[in-house]
Amino acid sequence: MKEFAYIHEEGKLPDLLANIPFFESFTAGHLNDILYSSYFLQCDPGDRVIEQGQEDARIFILLTGQMEAIKDGEAIGWIGNAGEVFGEVAVVSGEKRIASVVATKPSLCLVIDQQFLHELKPEKTNSSYYAALYGFLSRVLAARVKSCGMRIAELEREVDELKSARPAGNSLAEAKPARKRRRPAALPLQE
Numbered sequence: 001m002k003e004f005a006y007i008h009e010e011g012k013l014p015d016l017l018a019n020i021p022f023f024e025s026f027t028a029g030h031l032n033d034i035l036y037s038s039y040f041l042q043c044d045p046g047d048r049v050i051e052q053g054q055e056d057a058r059i060f061i062l063l064t065g066q067m068e069a070i071k072d073g074e075a076i077g078w079i080g081n082a083g084e085v086f087g088e089v090a091v092v093s094g095e096k097r098i099a100s101v102v103a104t105k106p107s108l109c110l111v112i113d114q115q116f117l118h119e120l121k122p123e124k125t126n127s128s129y130y131a132a133l134y135g136f137l138s139r140v141l142a143a144r145v146k147s148c149g150m151r152i153a154e155l156e157r158e159v160d161e162l163k164s165a166r167p168a169g170n171s172l173a174e175a176k177p178a179r180k181r182r183r184p185a186a187l188p189l190q191e
Contacts, residue, residue, distance in 0.1 A: 001047045004040040006110070008032075017110065020083040022061055025136040030129045037117040038110055043067075043103035050087055050101040057115040060087045065107020071099040078104075088137050 008014060010032055017023060023031060041060070043049060049060065052071060067079040067086070076099060079086050090097050091114050123130050 001044070001049070002042045003111075004042065006035060006038045006040055008035045016063060020061060020063075020110075022083065022085055022136060025132045026129070027132075030132060033117065033121055033129070034112055037114075038112045041109045041111050043107040043109070045103055045105060047103045048100055049103060049109065050097050050099070052097050052100040054097045055090075056087070056097055057091055057113070057118070058087055059085060059091055059112045059114055060101075061085055061110045061112070063108045063110060065103060065109075066105040067101050067107060068104050069099045069101050085137075085140050088140055092134070092137055092141070 013023060013031060023034075026034065040063075041049065043065065049067065050056065062079055062084045063082055065080075068075055069077040069079065069086070079101065086101060087097075089095075121129055
């Protein structure tokens with residue numbers, strides 16, 4: 001992985017970032033502060049961007065490429081759309097990282113160092129910035145909860161179908177239909 005300082009023209013969002021939904025929530029002044037506390041991270045396939053269990057206060061925005069989320073050694077999702085935000089759970093909760101994130105293709109991310117930004121813009125004196133930040137992150141998390149709820153409902157339907165398809169008196173262990181292993185669902189992009 002390679003880190004590159006992010007140097008921008010004050011008051012101007014570069015083309016690479018212009019269509020990223022994350023930035024729509026902030027004023028021009030807030031954008032400058034965010035960009036001053038950011039850097040680019042260039043990743044090769046196999047690079048581990050986030051390590052499960054790590055203490056970290058960085059938010060990542062995928063600009064190009066693809067990442068895979070892995071929890072306890074199992075793939076749980078994909079991050080592959082420009083503008084997708086990841087790493088926000090640890091920032092909001094203050095807890096350790098709940099999953100690892102690994103690049104599966106050459107990728108470029110914008111990394112926002114929330115710890116540095118917090119030192120630059122303390123919450124007590126910058127309530128409008130933090131209202132915009134947490135408002136955006138709550139929408140990202142709400143979309144993820146919605147996606148998980150839909151996936152749980154889908155799995156419940158599959159279990160019900162399996163139960164109703166088995167012959168009377170047979171347990172689920174005896175009725176083993178051939179099933180293909182499904183690729184983990186993509187992590188949802190914020191709405």
